[in-house]
Amino acid sequence: MKKVLLLLSVLFLTISYGQEVKQIPQINVNGEGKVKVIPDQATIAVTVETKGNNAKDVKKQNDQKIEAVLKFIKKMNLAPADFKTQRVALNPQYDYEKKKHNYNATQTIEILLRDLSKYDELMEGLVDEGINRINTVIFQSSKLAQYQTEARKLAMKEAKLKAEDYVSVLGQKVGRAMTISDNSQTFYPQPVYSAMKTMERSDADAPRETLALGEINITANVSVSFILE
Structure with a gap:
């Protein structure tokens, strides 16, 4: 019986391989x-960077600038969900010439600006309040x-x-x-x-345009x- 089954299996495989694949x-x-x-909107990432010799003082100065930045953003009537702290860092940096450590504190804020007509006002205000690095401005729909x-x-x-x-x-x-x-x-x-520079205008009250x-x-x-x- 086993021999018969084996023979049938071999015959079936032979027929299968012999058939052409369609x-x-x-x-x-x-x-x-x-x-x-x-x-019609933009995602903006900005950073406050502070440097100094004392870690505690550097962090304190950085926090004070960020506090002022956040107060300004709130005055712009942006929704709380549209801005957030993206990154916070405090890093030692060794000065090989003076042979001592300095410290670098950074805090990055990400803002979703849903009304691009407020772009210039927002960016100028951020710089005035202490932002000293603009990482990216991504325009989107x-x-x-x-x-x-x-x-x-x-x-x-x-x-x-x-x-x-x-x-x-x-x-x-x-x-x-x-x-x-x-x-x-x-x-x-x-x-x-x-x-934050544009060409001088004869009319100081004329609206500024820094976007294309x-x-x-x-x-x-x-x-x-x-x-x-």
Whole structure:
């Protein structure tokens, strides 16, 4: 009985390997969807940095400046959820020439500014209150999810259009999608706010303009495999 079962198993495997694997005709294409948007908000990271010989004094001075900065931010009527302490550090630094330790205290605040018309007022006030390092200013859209959805749909439409272009000369048609891969990466330009300086104006009361917002691109990239009919 065992010999019979073994013989049947070998016969089945031989038949299986002898059969040709049926290939499914398909086409692989990439698609990109891009939506251009004028940013309406910004995430700003700023730092107070203080240096000195005494760790306690350096930390105290830094805390006092941060306290003034936070009071100013609150006066700007920003929601409490829109600003937070991102990083606090106190580090010793050895001066090899003088052969002694100095100390460097830093505190970083991250601010979400939802009204860009307040940008100049906010940045100038932060510097006046003690901010001496502006890390990043990232412009973005409050409707990011909506624009990402639009970009994805455009990417899929472009992928299908590409596939149809390729197979149109072959007398074939594009069928259903076999696989879809999302290759999107979110990217925002990060301009560094240079300095609180603008060209002198004859009218001192004229509004200041230090921003050139331009547009940001919300982009989606996909790879799609379509069956050919």
